Amino acid sequence: MSAGSLRIALVGNPNCGKTALFNQLTGGRQKVANYAGVTVERKEGRFTAPSGRVLHLLDLPGAYSFDAASPDEQITRDVCEGVYPGEPAPDLIVCVADATNLRLHLRFVLEVKRLGRPVVLALNMMDTARRRGIVIDVPELQRRLGLPVVETVAVKRGGAQALIERVDGEVPPAAMAQADDAASRADLHAQVRELLAATVAMPRATAAIDDALDRWALHPVFGLGILAVLMFLIFQAVFSWAQPLMDGIEAGVAALGGWLTSALPADSALHSLLNDGIFAGLGAVLVFLPQILILFLFILILEESGYLPRAAFLLDKLMFKAGLTGRAFIPLLSSFACAIPGIMATRSITDPRDRLTTILVAPLMTCSARLPVYTLLIAAFIPQRTLWGLFNLQGVVLFTLYVAGIVSALAVAFVIKRFRKDKSEHALLMELPSYRMPNVRDVALGLWERAKIFLKRVGGIILALTVLLWFLSSFPGPPPGATGPAIDYSLAGRLGQALHYVFAPIGFNWQICIALVPGLAAREVAVSALGTVYAMSGSDDTVASQLGPLISQQWSLATALSLLAWYVFAPQCMSTLAVIRRETNSWRNVAITAGYLFGLAYLASLITYQVARALS
Template sequence: MNVAIANPVVALVGNPNAGKTSLFNALTGSRQKVGNYPGVTVERKSGRLALPDGRIADLIDLPGTYSLTPRSPDEQVTRDAVLGHLSGEKRLDAIVAVIDATNLRNHLRFVLELRRLGLPMLVALNMVDLAERDGTSIDTERLASILGLPVIATVAVRRRGLAELGAGLAGVLRGETPAIAASPDSDVTLLQREARTIANAVMLAQGTQRRWSQRLDGITLHPVFGPLLLAGLLFFMFQAVFAGAEAPMAWLAGLVSSAQAALSSALAAGPLRSLLIDGVLGGVGAVIVFLPQILILFFFILCLEQSGYMVRAAFLMDRLMARVGLNGRAFIPLISSFACAVPGIMATRTIDSPKDRLTTILIAPLMTCSARLPVYAVVIGAFIPTTNVGPFGLQGLVLFGLYIAGVVGALVAAWALRRTVTKGPSPTFLMEMPKYQWPAPRDIGIGLYQRGLAFVQRAGGIILISTVVLWALATWPKPPADWNRPPLEYSAAGRIGAALEPIFRPIGFNKEIALALVPGMAAREVAVSALGTVYSLQGVDEDHAEGLIDRLRGTWSLPTALAFLAWFVFAPQCISTLAVTRRETGGWRWPAFMFAYLFAAAYAAAGITYWTAVALL
């Protein structure tokens, strides 16, 4: 048999917050494959682990779950994979049950449930360092003999116990530990009690319960300081996104324009040169410069998630969310949607009430995603002066205001939706608050790498294609010799823009904007590259040193710029969001509804902004 086929498949299974993903990262490093399970949008992460006996195991990181009785699509995947029912997934050869040593009583219950499956299995007793710091001491050998399973103490974030885990896994895969007669009960209460009995038997000393974590909660959950801290953190995050990215963005922009200059002198004038310089570099380059901002935003979101703060934020926000008919749990998908609505909508799978989940999905695109950042950045850079208001830059304040506008819009939309299309009983809010943890640099690094790569792949894929298509539309047909206006107006793109302009003229948009909104359907940030392509083709002579920002400053009025910003607060155009909504809601009905209501809101907001600005300025 081929060695590649014979790789044993091993899954990491465990409760949320057991440190499963940290362990997965420590075992597989950055050589991970991130994909999707067929039919569902649950992220599938796999990697390779070299075992000490020379074999290679395919390691899968399954979504965290409390039991094999699923309450959400995420948990369903774990259950199906563990039971071998998941289509497209090979049967598991072994399970590594990851449990938190500081929370033995609860996590052992799941181990007992998994043990009933009779699969070869090994227990990774993770975070033993935190247990020790709390003063808890666990008799690992006793635990192993009671469970009848190998138990390996690990500290994933410090890479402790990894070699032992590999050796243990090799042993389990060789069948050294026979599958044992499982406990007869599947009733949760009985398993829970059995777990407590075992935990009490193996804990030699029981520490104080994470006093420092609770002391920190005294501040973060304080009725007054808690919300202030949350607002401050979010504000700081958005200031950092703007200020911190300035230098690397300038460097990237310089790189793009020097590449354009080099090509310009290396190639003879003609369609190829125009394609490379105006199409590819002008379009993709305009998007790729926003990589630093996107990485900074993701850095903050990853830190907030991994430190355990995100759940506290959900706790703080639950009451306010309840007023608009949502629950605090929706806060996490909504915060993730600040990065991108697609993972945000996917994160709604942890919400168990269907109505509540649907409402959250429908308002997720109102959270300002990172794809809107390039659009905001260009327009703010062009039209908002770099003056300071007190200690804060005006540009950062405007950006913050746009984010707030999105949030307010989302709350209003949720309130309205809950009273109309998603009417139903108010949902419950029940969630574990994990202990605080210092985010592990490796986990943050791998997370950033995966997200940065996804962004660059998007730039190289859908954005590149739509840029080239737009370039072609904007280049042909060529105008006749006696055409004395910009050639763009004669091209196919120019005509599409002219046809669309009457729809958008009442809200202050010009032809170029109308045109840029069309390819912007593919991805919001394409609107920027489209503007880049349109305006660099519109120039009489190629002067690529002049950036898009300067072009806009010269051609747009301030009310138009503000209306454009307001449009993008609601911006319904994003094919990926609509596609993931279709997948998550199982049909075209809800994505169609989402598009219609967002379009109406965007149109109204841009119109009101435009005419207010015209009246005031």
């Protein structure tokens, strides 16, 4: 250890506010949430203490015990013990405990102390504890524990001052390392009881507000009703609130494209690349930023408030019957935003079988990258009508697509359960944390992160594929005297026509076939690709905003419905397959996922197309 720097590991039970404390100290920008196991990645930050010393802070996953029950807890234990490959042992462990829940959290503090490393205890959420009338004799607790104890309020500015001052001072001496066996483990509870009796006075075991809210939120009838209404409202909002913002972006992109290309000669290749390639392609995707952000806004607020584990509680039985677990609700709900964080969040599922099933069905949740495709098709083919004087027909169709994804995920999970050989018991054992008012700063940071990721995708992979597609659909140029649109003669046109043989039975035309190929990299690319393909085949300049009206003239309703059905299932996302490979360490699982999803997609589209044609 150099004199100028110090490596600090942050540990604690899930829901102790550790990640918020990490944000407070480092100004780090990552997700803070209120359900067990959100911290699934290694997070490191640094800050300079008043003394000028640089402190490296490592945020470790929440753990109930070092008797690890999940990959999360295993990482925490290995890092603390200094045996994690590539991770030097920390110079100091800051153990964070929720001051309102010391009976549970102190036990882990004692476990950490037994490691025999320097430890500082941070009593977090001291403001809430005081409000609830909980009195903690901190000097006495410090004396009995033999550890420095500081008070923190992670969600308040300056709430970590005492901790900063403490870690900036002398490193406290390490306690004596103690063996870890069943007898000493049972002894920990006795020690906790003794400590609590001597140092903590609690007027009431739980917050009155939690009891009142849970009476409604967990009620067998009202609870499910609240959950259903909440989910439905989110999807209605995604559709209706975003509209004005989307119109604004559309107009802005069209104006910018027109202004930028007005100086170029209209028949030059550069004009075509900018107008047909970049603005038509990227504009078509950029328009969906508001919808994605509104969806994430709701997910972040639900996460922060502590409601999600309640939803998991309500749905556990249903999901268990289908071969999943209530815990899978949280990763699966994240998958509505994007399957990648969803699949990574499965690390908090303790049972490896439950975890694998959840990973395999996560791509069936309607991720936000499908929204561009859905919105485009729904806006073009489904009339703006009010149903039963209450619902917007377009919103109802969107909701149906989401339900189709959920129902098929349950069905697939059920099939997996039937085929599984190991039928031993699966555990739930899930903590329901206190309700919390979502912190505006944390939600805003989360949204900003999401917007950045989306814009990076637009500026990176989507831009690159759009330009590539423009080249493929421009070259080779048409022979002299050709009458059809230039794209018919290009590489992309020929590829689309070849693929058309496979996709004709499900009603896809060759333009869709072209769009599906770059759309393998990311779903929303299909929309930008369609924008480019149609702009290239049009006689005049067709910008993104006109893609909807254009396809509504050229496609049959059956084709549109078939493409919607395709997108409910098709694994058109390389990143998802890559993350499945990484999280399960198996190409077999990747092949199974891709295979069953493409199979279901083709089957669903075939049925949809043939039925819709027969009916019309």
